[in-house]
Amino acid sequence: MERTEAYDPQEIELRWQERWRFPSALDQRGDGRCFYLLEMFPYPSGRIHMGHVRNYTIGDVLARYLRARGHRVLHPMGWDAFGLPAETAAIQRGVQPATWTYQNIAAMRQQLARMGFSYDWKREIATCHPDYYRWEQLFFLQMLERGIAYRKKAVVNWCEQCGTVLANEQVVDDQCWRGHRPVTKKELDGWFLRITAYADELLEGLETLTGWPEKVRTMQRNWIGRSTGAEIDFAVAELEEHLTIFTTRADTLFGATFASIAAEHPLAQAMGAAGGRSAEVAEFVARITRQEATERAQGKEGVFTGCHVVNPVNGEKLPVYVANFVLMEYGTGAVMAVPAHDQRDFEFARRYGIPVRVVVQPPGGALAAEKMEAAYEDDGVLTGSAEFNGMTSADAREAITARLQEHGKGRARVNYRLRDWGISRQRYWGAPIPVVHCAACGVVPVPPSDLPVMLPTDVELLEGGRSPLPSLQRWLSVPCPSCGAAARRETDTMDTFVESSWYFLRYTTPRLETAPFDRAELERWLPVDQYIGGVEHAVLHLLYSRFFTRVLRDLGYLNLDEPFRNLLTQGMVIKDGAKMSKSKGNVVDPDELVRQYGADTARLFSMFAAPPEKDLDWSERGVEGSYRFLTRVWRLALSFEGRGFSWTDPGPGDVDSAAAALRSTVHETIRRVSRDIGERMHFNTAVAAIMELVNAIYERRASVSTDEPVAQFATATVLRLLSPFAPHVTSELWERLGAVPALDEVPWPDHDESALVRDTVELALQVNGKVRSRMTVAANASEADIIAQALADEKVCADIAGRTVRKTVVVPGRLVSVVVG
């Protein structure tokens, strides 16, 4: 092959990035369908990592493909810009968090541009900008008005390292989600969003999200944790009080032999006092509340309060224990204990010598309390339960609950694991919560006309990471909006997950100053047609966003239940068997990768090495392979340079059969690549198909000159199909070959169905399910002809000799199956 200029990605890519002007969605002409394509926006840490490269390449391949298909594509990018690292960095480097953040944004914007990602930068947003968070403050005020936002004193998760409260969703394995530092419990005043009011809706909505991975739906289902049962009131014998318990097993009510309450239960001390066991109860409560959750799980422990409660169905008096395994956070913090049918109660009863009473018999079984070694927890048939005897557990649950309801002693009830979302953060770098504390008026909302409550940006950061806001007098002191007296601003800021709960809506009108959204624009673009991001947000961002969408719907902003129609959760980038991370020292720097191989290679490798939802195993050799492939394309295309190149399909025409076969392969490749990108999102096989086409052209080229129209058409099609993956090198080659218009203005190719039709097909011949031979038949041969020819096949004949043909199956274009007996 003649010498050609070497492939130099640096020079080419910078030149094309300079030339490209990506169309803003609204500038795009045509009446193509509106498509909202979104990748989860990054935290501006200062540098992109391989996870970003992978995530945003998936998005960009789709964006470029969809635009070539004639869609109007909204493909925005922005910055999840509030958060703790900015404060930490600011303290360490003596720079304002705002300065640090905006510098990082500039650096990362540069890096993304260097990858050739085609974002609509006119719509860029940064959540730390007052023009963004002012609307969030407005939403907060409207939620406050509706009781969705509220303030309460509660036991919360406290991360000492971060110096702030965390939401339940942000605690993973008793550790902080960010730094994996231990989380402790602390009682604190703070602001909450009533996500529990939407629990049922959020749960039911999951059923409609058929475009989401089952895994994410399951995680959210588990997180919401709905369970149906009954609340039952037990009168306390020694006090004028009721103890209300929650149970999912009302059918076992006759089997209750004691009751347990949490150490933090409000009646614990009173019962101890009334039962004459104050000292014992106090001692136990003090000891238990000091223990960590993991320590508590060691064994069932408790202390008798001296008090009893009365079983509403049979009047029995049951001793009440304070027990270490009862959680105040779930249900009512009190449970009825049925040792025969609950393993925890069983262990507790054995330890403290409490009777075990069987009230549910398994099918055909005859449990005897004294012989049991574990609780029988499954459903069965009731026994020892008065008039409910003989009922199934399921029927009995309803019947007993109904009976209790009649007598005002209980009611059907649904419980959730989901807790309200604590959004107060005792930190500086976040959106201020727009309320004022007044000695006379209490908590007073800031009037909407006074928004935004600006976060001061020239602050003195305090060692140890404490927020400077509580001591910043010039900001702190304000007149009460209600009475005008001296008052003080709220110094808590909002959880950063509040910003990310609605940013996808703001992209539709990012610069609108009179309102957060324009309804027509929201309706044009929402819901997001395709959302792409990491699975680590399955119960954080993705749950909060669903909640926020419904709240904003109820506030009248939009008419939408679910924000994200289709969700793709891409896998992690792995190297040496572990997720890439600084602490493991196995990171690959995208800048370095781009410097060495170019952005096109980085993009191609991250799409080719694995299907998007799977983890991607980093391989230096694999990167080299992708680079080699682009070089191969480079040489192939340039061999056509300066010869009057034509990119159009020459049609069936007067060509030899090998040329017809190549043309057929081209159309087959168009079909496969289009389906893989547009429907299946199997980018790795799309790339593989293009590679096969390149191999086929090389084979053809070995014998035929570059003047051949089919070879030109095939090569041009490679460039078109490859352009979403490697836009720079394909654009460059396209231009060098003199093809017009420019590659990003050429529509996506359609395949010609008739070109896929071949004259003859090869069929496999099976005898009793095993492939014995193969044969070639005319593509339009009749089934009878095919069978006749198959039975005449030499090997088939040998195989079926002396046996009877019982059945033949013909699968057109595939095989013939002969069954003999």
Added chain:
RNA sequence: GCCGGAGUGGUGAAAUGGCAGACACGCCGGACUCAAAAUCCGGUGGAGGAAACUCCGUGUCGGUUCGAGUCCGACCUCCGGCACCA
């Protein structure tokens, strides 16, 4: 324990119920070269055979089917989520 997902060559991985392993990496061989690199061509699941070819093969055991990596049942292993949740 409950709920999801996944188990295929030396490796990353392909396969609307229809010829398992496409494509790529690696390795082996050849061409080119004084030589090397690059490039191009060929081979590459395992076992047997000089060869044509034969047998085996998608975690295990069963089932459905002319035909199963794919569907059904049971189990094993790994990954992820939830978990003294009453």
